[in-house]
Amino acid sequence: MSEVAALPNGWQLIVGLEVHVELATKTKMFSASANRFGDEPNTNIDPVTLGLPGALPVLNKHAIELAMRIGLALNCKVQPCTFHRKNYFYPDLPKAFQITQYDHPLNIDGYLMLPGDVRIGVERAHLEEDTGKSTHFGGASGRIHGSDYSLIDFNRAGVPLVEIVSRPDIRTSEQARQYVAELRSILLAVGASDAKMEEGSMRCDVNVSVHKPGTPFGTRCEIKNVNSIRSVGRAIDYESRRQVDLIESGGSIRQETRHWDDSTGRTETLRTKEDADDYRYFLEPDLVPLVPDQSWIEAVRTALPVLPAARRQALAELCGVDKDGESAIVVVERGQDDYVREVISAGGDARRAVVYVQQAFAEQGASPKVSAKDLAALTILERDSKVTSTQAKTLLTDLIEAGGGDVLAMAAKRGFEALDTSAVEAMVDAAIAAEPGAWQKYCSGEEKALGALVGAVMKSSKGKADGKVITTLLQSKRARDT
Amino acid sequence: MEKLVEIASGVSGGTLNASDVVEEYLKRISARESEIHAFNLVTADQARHDAEKIDNDVKAGKKVGALAGVPIALKDNMCTRGVETTCSSKILQGWKPPYDATVVTKLRNAGAVIVGKTNLDEFAMGSSTENSAFGPTRNPHDISRVPGGSSGGSAAAVAAGFAAASLGSDTGGSIRQPAALCGVVGVKPTYGTVSRYGLVAFASSLDQIGPFTSDVRDAATLLETISGHDPMDSTSIPQPALSLVSVLDQGVKGMRIGRVTDLPEGCEPDVLERLEAAFDALRSAGATIVDVKLPSLQYCLTAYYLIAPAEASSNLARYDGVRFGNRVDAADLNSMYAATREAGFGEEVKRRIMLGTYALSAGYFDAYYGKALKVRRLISDDFARAYQSVDTILTPTSPSVAFKFGSKTDNPLAMYLCDVFTIPSNLAGHPAMSVPFGVGVDSMPVGIQVLASTLGEQAMFKVAAELERAS
Amino acid sequence: MAEKISQETVIKVSRLARLSLNTEEAEKMTAQLAGMLEHFRDIDALDLADVEPMTQPYPLKNVLREDVIAPSLDRDEVLGQAPTAESGRFRVPPTIGFDV
Ligand SMILES: [Mg+2]
């Protein structure tokens, strides 16, 4: 991830995120047609989905439970709530209103923790319905501008959404990326959504403003069409610089909605506040209030899995790695932390176990084919210097390809017989004798002379000596001799 | 005209042929429909086919439903699969829904034979059926007069003997007022007792489907068939179907009937005279007449004409020329929307969309829509107080007998005043029904309205049956 | 309560509602709406400060449905009722201005 310089002249970035996620239900928010991505256009439709005259919405119980899971995982208060109509005309919005939650959303006042114990407030996480999908045809670019016509598919219309609105607590684009990544792993962990940004089941709108500390927040712009975690960072970096440059050159920021263009790396005006619609929100008369009772809420809370942050913490403590480090993050995100725990239970080396899994098990899923016992045996082999770390990597590949097996037999087949320390020590002594110049330089403090000595030992051992063991021996000999 | 219950028992008992019944009704339709224009569509072929099937079922000894062979007309705002459903609007002309309304499914399951779709004020907005895009319906008692509205076609169809019964929808009086003007029974049940699934929405928190019939027993029978919980309608009350027929002969002895002492002004003397006669009849039958006050009644019209258009403006936004119905083409999307809606909606519909959009818009919401919802509460509270001392309340259904065509079309407010006695029950969600009770000026029918509190249909039907016996 | 409705407001509202009123229609509509709104001022005198708004007539809550799939409508039947359709989808004229 390329680092972008902080904003110049003491400007401070302020970011809030609105993240829409499609819930992993079988059916739509208010009707029984399928919630399924990728089907033939207009094959998951019913009178409610199409907003046909006479159709009426009925709430999907599972959607509500998934939304409650999200709320509880984000430390929200789950409360009695109502549904409103948000009225506006658009061809992919069948009823010409979206059913959404307005002044009484299901989940309010939560938070999410980022690395370094940074706390990002979650204002609300409310239920609503998705729109259909327009595709624009003709014209020069196939984009909406200058197109000749559009075609609409309503399969996505009425798919249950939860909109998660953060407080403007984010101060760097890195934090924004971390927020989205963490939110995504929570959504996956609780099974609320498949959270695929590339398929649009998780979508980010980013609110960006800048100010000088001690002064009020600046006018914010909302950036739409930010479709990957990487784009979240890029869009914020671009937009904040644009705002600072504009202000410093004497201009002022207009409140507007902007569009992120991933190919040009720029944001451009979509619409300004002056042409904002008047949504005429009012209580949806075809639905009744949702009042989740305490026992329902507690049942959902009790069924929640251990969340990623707690799992990373536990794994980090078990393996002696950083809880915010790459291996803890990756292994937990892939759901392989239980597997690592099994490897350790089978007698494996904790630190090696987590690192092996992080580096080599990307394709293995939460239940790798390599048995915990086999991987444990490999970590012990390496820990006890029965094989070098290079050899261990080769054996790990063999193990994965074979889907497990007897590691000792594999090592023997490869000819990785164990070299014990005394054998290596003899080779080290031989190398010192053979390369007196290098040894002199190394002893006088020239660290890079070490390479030639290690290389010589490796060569004479035909790669069977462990580089780390060689280095340790050379270091202790230097300490003794000087 | 035959009673619904007689046809049903005759057909299921094998003494009456459903096909003969249907032919008889179709004959009456062809004789007089061109004069009355009760229907937007007569589904003669389908009706004959359905009747034949019922006859075959009876012959084969199969069990047939409670409405076997009964010819029924449907207001043309209830979805019928594959059969044109227009709401008497150009914007929906030609639209064939891909699904049946729940009431339609229930009718079919009960063996009813649907003879056609009846005319209405466009999207049920009106009190005279003059707002239909396909021309007005005429009152069978005097074709120079309106049948009332918005379910004017359904009321006229029963009054003219085109169907043994019909269904209408009632948002502010659209069943009861035309029932009164056409001299038939019309019932608006408690909000939530009859499913709205498949009823084209006008104002969602006020709309209810209900029956038109030639007598109270038929109304009770039909309402028993179409009521009951529907999981497709979130506002449907989770209770079994109403039980009504069993109470019809119980009389009103000991019942307390409310007389509203602060009834809004403007009711014609001939109608008030019939109201007094109704009180007398109930008194003679052993009921006690009790004075009640409903001080918020005078604000009902305002509350209604803010709430109903507000909901309607949102409900009618879906007519945008994209997925169904008619479109007026234009070079860009917004021009297409505007051209489609401009050409597709009639004047009254546009007026209410405008009023409702305004009442909901930023800056005006609290002053209009928000306030109207509070007034709605006041009315509901008034009724709650009154029902502590009475079982039902009696009022006129309409301030006057059927009026002449064109007499109110230039003044929307004058037309709105037709609903002054019927609107309160919609706002409160209560049941109310109109029963014919003699005639007023020019021998035109007068209806008396019986009101009851939520799910008070049994008390209401007892009183209605008594009035029917006395008339 | 709000001031008398202006023709400018009426035109703004007609745009929100996607009804294109010409000047003559807007004039007539303004007069009619003003007349109605004038009549509706009768509720201004009421003290409604402590009154709970009533949005639904019957108090229900937690009306839910199980997450079970029902068959889709037939696409051809549905598209056959659309003003224009193409390649299994509904066709609309181009949007002028920006996407929402
Ligand atoms: Mg938003």
Ligand SMILES: [Zn+2]
């Ligand atoms: Zn949203």
